């Protein structure tokens with residue numbers, strides 16, 4: 001049985017999706033006003049672990065991750081550079097997708113953008129106005145938290161601190177100032193705005209997640225994730241808007257990961273320790289070791305990122321790679337050690353047990369490394385067989401569906417035949433025989449090889465099988 005700690009109930013709960021075998025998952029995505037930093041990656045990697053584990057267990061997962069491309073921060077950034085909002089957010093959207101690719105983060109099924117869902121937001125706000133959960137004031141529209149009795153349940157807020165009737169326009173604010181929040185902000189000088197039925201202006205931050213989650217996952221869905229800093233006000237407000245609008249329960253399981261600190265200190269831009277992936281890559285960090293490091297600490301514990309920890313993660317990763325290398329390349333003298341199937345079964349069981357218990361991955365990793373240690377001893381004593389090696393390789397690669405740190409062999413090299421085709425196409429292009437070049441490109445595409453012509457010559461990619 002899989003159990004998750006549900007922030008809403010404050011308890012460990014058995015996981016049961018609404019539809020057996022199918023999980024609908026919403027994960028709050030990036031606000032694209034800057035490059036993502038390791039604190040953001042901690043959340044994305046935790047969510048990736050959750051998703052990959054559910055897939056590993058045979059669930060079908062539909063994941064939505066929003067992209068906040070209009071809010072206080074993005075508008076401020078665009079104003080500071082004196083460019084259009086979309087030109088400003090574009091480069092950060094691109095860098096976000098590059099980063100998640102480098103970190104082997106499984107792609108969501110949908111990445112809806114706030115600016116592309118304004119009519120949907122208008123529709124929900126109209127509904128909230130109609131039901132009396134929202135009101136107009138000076139051209140803006142606010143959510144009336146006093147009318148929603150469950151306000152504060154997720155963040156366990158002391159209701160005496162609520163200040164209904166007082167309003168805030170800010171997208172983010174302190175817990176102490178729980179107030180009626182903006183669903184729609186009146187048009188302001190120098191800010192982007194949309195002409196809509198409810199007036200000229202732009203949406204608040206919180207409404208987008210309520211709208212885009214229900215649009216792609218339905219009004220009630222299984223899991224909603226984020227970092228603990230999203231609990232209030234963002235997720236509290238999402239619940240209020242969604243449940244007031246639909247009259248249904250919004251989300252069954254709320255999972256939140258804790259903060260990340262760097263070398264024992266709070267992360268901040270002024271300290272220069274808010275590392276982006278780019279900065280870490282410049283420091284010769286292996287991105288998959290970073291992935292491993294972020295995976296290894298339980299998501300509800302504070303994670304202390306250190307460069308020493310990163311080196312240890314690299315060493316752990318190397319142990320797994322060496323293990324696979326040994327199994328693949330050594331000539332074994334025997335066919336089978338009859339004890340190995342039991343070891344494999346035990347390891348698989350522990351691996352699943354760890355993750356099933358609120359994603360306690362360190363238990364799973366201990367099982368994996370304990371198995372590696374034992375098998376290495378057997379190899380040294382020449383007590384491992386060819387059949388065993390094959391089974392151990394396939395077990396380790398099956399674990400890697402969750403870990404996602406091992407090189408995918410088939411993507412590293414091309415067959416001689418395909419390489420030959422690429423050469424012929426290069427030649428055809430050089431001779432301006434574009435017809436033949438295109439024909440070969442198409443043939444390769446059918447074989448799953450995508451060609452990209454760049455200034456520095458042709459590059460190839462294997463189309464990812466999902």
Ligand SMILES: [Zn+2]
Nearest residue numbers: 028029209234
């Ligand atoms: Zn959100």
